[in-house]
Amino acid sequence: MGILEVKGVNKRFGGLQALGDVNLSVQENSVHAIIGPNGAGKSTLLNCLVGKLIPDSGSVMFDGQSVLGRKPHEINQMGISRVFQTPEIFADLSVLENVLIPCFARRDGAFRMHAYETVANERELRDMALHMLEDVNMHDKRRMLAGSLSRGDKRRLEMAMCLVQSPRLLLLDEPTAGMARADTNNTIDLLKEIHAKHDITMCIIEHDMNVVFSLAQRITVLAQGTPLVEDVPDRIKGHPKVREAYLGEAQV
Amino acid sequence: MRGLERRDVMLLVIVAVMTLFAPIILNPFPANSAMAQFNAGYPDLMQRFVIFGIFAIGFNILFGLTGYLSFGHAAFLGVGSYSAVWMFKLLGFNIIPAILLSVVVAGLFSVVIGYISLRRSGIYFSILTLAFAQMSFALAYSVLGNPALINLTNGETGLQVYPSDPQVLHGASAPNVTNLFGLEMRQTCEVKLGGTASGLSGCDTHMLPGAFGETFWAFDFNAGYYVCAVLMLIVFYLSIRIFRSPFGMMLRAVKSNQQRLNYTGLNPRPYTLAAFVISGMYAGLAGGLMASMDPLAGAERMQWTASGEVVLMTILGGAGTLIGPVLGAGFIKYFENIFSKINDGVLHSWFAFMPEGLENLFVTLLHPFVGKGWHLTLGILFMLVVIFLPGGLVEGGQRIGRFAFRRRNRKGGEAEAEAARKQPAE
Numbered sequence: 001m002g003i004l005e006v007k008g009v010n011k012r013f014g015g016l017q018a019l020g021d022v023n024l025s026v027q028e029n030s031v032h033a034i035i036g037p038n039g040a041g042k043s044t045l046l047n048c049l050v051g052k053l054i055p056d057s058g059s060v061m062f063d064g065q066s067v068l069g070r071k072p073h074e075i076n077q078m079g080i081s082r083v084f085q086t087p088e089i090f091a092d093l094s095v096l097e098n099v100l101i102p103c104f105a106r107r108d109g110a111f112r113m114h115a116y117e118t119v120a121n122e123r124e125l126r127d128m129a130l131h132m133l134e135d136v137n138m139h140d141k142r143r144m145l146a147g148s149l150s151r152g153d154k155r156r157l158e159m160a161m162c163l164v165q166s167p168r169l170l171l172l173d174e175p176t177a178g179m180a181r182a183d184t185n186n187t188i189d190l191l192k193e194i195h196a197k198h199d200i201t202m203c204i205i206e207h208d209m210n211v212v213f214s215l216a217q218r219i220t221v222l223a224q225g226t227p228l229v230e231d232v233p234d235r236i237k238g239h240p241k242v243r244e245a246y247l248g249e250a251q252v
Numbered sequence: 253m254r255g256l257e258r259r260d261v262m263l264l265v266i267v268a269v270m271t272l273f274a275p276i277i278l279n280p281f282p283a284n285s286a287m288a289q290f291n292a293g294y295p296d297l298m299q300r301f302v303i304f305g306i307f308a309i310g311f312n313i314l315f316g317l318t319g320y321l322s323f324g325h326a327a328f329l330g331v332g333s334y335s336a337v338w339m340f341k342l343l344g345f346n347i348i349p350a351i352l353l354s355v356v357v358a359g360l361f362s363v364v365i366g367y368i369s370l371r372r373s374g375i376y377f378s379i380l381t382l383a384f385a386q387m388s389f390a391l392a393y394s395v396l397g398n399p400a401l402i403n404l405t406n407g408e409t410g411l412q413v414y415p416s417d418p419q420v421l422h423g424a425s426a427p428n429v430t431n432l433f434g435l436e437m438r439q440t441c442e443v444k445l446g447g448t449a450s451g452l453s454g455c456d457t458h459m460l461p462g463a464f465g466e467t468f469w470a471f472d473f474n475a476g477y478y479v480c481a482v483l484m485l486i487v488f489y490l491s492i493r494i495f496r497s498p499f500g501m502m503l504r505a506v507k508s509n510q511q512r513l514n515y516t517g518l519n520p521r522p523y524t525l526a527a528f529v530i531s532g533m534y535a536g537l538a539g540g541l542m543a544s545m546d547p548l549a550g551a552e553r554m555q556w557t558a559s560g561e562v563v564l565m566t567i568l569g570g571a572g573t574l575i576g577p578v579l580g581a582g583f584i585k586y587f588e589n590i591f592s593k594i595n596d597g598v599l600h601s602w603f604a605f606m607p608e609g610l611e612n613l614f615v616t617l618l619h620p621f622v623g624k625g626w627h628l629t630l631g632i633l634f635m636l637v638v639i640f641l642p643g644g645l646v647e648g649g650q651r652i653g654r655f656a657f658r659r660r661n662r663k664g665g666e667a668e669a670e671a672a673r674k675q676p677a678e
Binding site: 050071072073076077081082084088089090091092093097100101102104105106108109110111112113114115116117118119120122161165 | 256257493494496497498499500501502504505507508509511512513514515516517518519522523526530
């Protein structure tokens with residue numbers, strides 16, 4: 001049993017079968033990549049995992065519990081954190097506050113009326129957040145407005161916001177989309193580092209298969225809403241079906 | 253002080269000193285000089301300064317922190333006023349039960365309106381709150397004021413206290429006006445400084461008679477004003493606490509990125525609802541105080557123009573800053589009451605030193621902007637502030653402060669920058 005078990009998930013938008021009978025099993029503490037050409041249903045699948053979309057049929061179990069029908073914040077409280085394609089951070093807040101908010105969410109749950117306490121007095125959480133910022137080399141930027149950071153730093157900050165919650169599963173939606181080669185390599189190194197240090201289960205959605213080969217332990221190839229193959233990276237590389245899916249796209 | 257950083261304590265102390273000495277600060281011109289009409293230190297106006305200050309401080313907790321622009325906050329003000337007058341009618345003229353009930357009823361009312369309106373955000377939220385407020389206005393104006401059915405609001409006459417009302421807690425010796433355990437809200441002690449000796453009555457005092465020749469200053473110390481001022485300081489302190497609390501941080505996060513907040517495991521709905529209810533209770537308190545100063549409640553207090561006014565106050569002063577809303581409230585109320593008093597006669601007396609043709613020209617040019625045209629001046633000022641000082645008067649104060657002190661290396665604190673140095677200009 002994996003920590004995340006997707007069984008027979010279907011999702012239809014009008015006449016388009018976005019996901020057709022998707023099965024997926026992500027093992028604990030592994031890095032699992034889901035790759036596929038444009039329109040393969042990668043993002044739809046991810047949105048079904050985090051509660052943004054509800055599949056028409058099938059089941060999504062996280063650690064033995066169904067996530068279907070739960071709201072995004074409830075799913076996060078179960079231990080699933082998500083990194084977006086373009087970094088989603090609190091741009092009008094300081095870097096430190098950005099990391100403090102997930103700390104509060106983890107300690108106090110989805111809502112707590114702590115209107116008569118003071119952020120400055122939360123020593124424990126502040127230490128936790130500052131420690132996290134040191135981990136991603138952003139300690140000296142803690143007082144800056146998050147919106148004024150460079151794109152690479154925003155990505156780092158978003159990772160820090162997810163990691164400080166010690167999630168059991170980290171979902172990453174095309175973390176290198178639109179990046180230059182050098183930035184892509186940096187991000188891959190950051191992800192490797194995070195995996196090594198935090199011993200965390202990761203599920204990466206990626207368009208560019210070169211990104212995930214050095215990172216993932218298992219790869220699922222998705223095409224037209226259905227999984228084609230699932231295997232270790234080395235065997236995916238030369239797989240005829242995968243070549244067909246990608247080359248077919250390249251010829252269009 | 254407990255739970256506050258040094259700069260917040262400084263701000264609170266400055267505001268406290270300014271409000272306590274407001275009767276002196278607002279009357280800087282001798283009472284018998286031509287400038288006396290710019291004096292704002294009379295009880296009625298000072299009460300309005302702090303009451304609308306409370307209203308705007310509360311509005312700012314919702315709008316300034318979460319970015320949800322409510323166009324219906326006057327409804328809570330009106331509900332607060334009606335509740336207070338009902339307490340006067342049923343229990344008696346002591347203002348404590350009136351103020352308590354106005355806060356509670358406005359809070360309950362805002363739970364209902366907030367729960368429904370907060371299902372939408374942005375412009376749809378604004379429209380929903382506007383619709384609710386106008387519905388409340390219509391209810392108060394006609395439906396609930398119908399003597400044949402149920403008469404809660406007394407319709408267009410407005411709710412007021414009649415000698416035939418029960419007033420069950422009204423003691424035989426209690427004053428027949430709004431009071432705080434016997435201290436009448438309208439009680440005013442005048443302190444006269446300089447000038448010629450005068451007949452004194454009651455608590456009036458005369459200081460340094462004759463020291464400045466004929467010139468004299470008159471300061472009014474009004475009980476009602478001080479009751480309102482103390483309450484404003486309390487709720488201002490509470491608003492600082494909210495701004496600095498984890499709850500306040502979450503509200504700013506709601507404004508910044510609700511998507512991220514959702515995926516961080518936080519539910520924005522109860523946070524925004526709590527902010528809505530808190531600001532509704534502030535509005536209720538303001539309404540209750542209005543009725544406590546003058547035991548009357550009319551439906552026009554709930555109209556959308558009244559809701560728009562508090563939006564103007566908050567934006568003009570600086571939304572999302574601590575002191576901005578108070579500044580904005582003072583600014584607008586000052587204009588409304590002082591600028592509107594300048595008529596052509598006053599203008600003529602100002603330009604009397606000029607040749608007559610020039611004098612008439614100036615009076616004609618300025619005429620549309622003063623007196624009844626004060627809205628025009630306010631509109632122009634509002635546009636200038638929004639265009640050149642998007643952060644409101646507080647930003648203006650910050651710029652002046654930065655220019656004056658040449659403090660340039662303040663990059664560090666900018667993320668948490670607040671208007672700690674700005675003083676209230678009530």
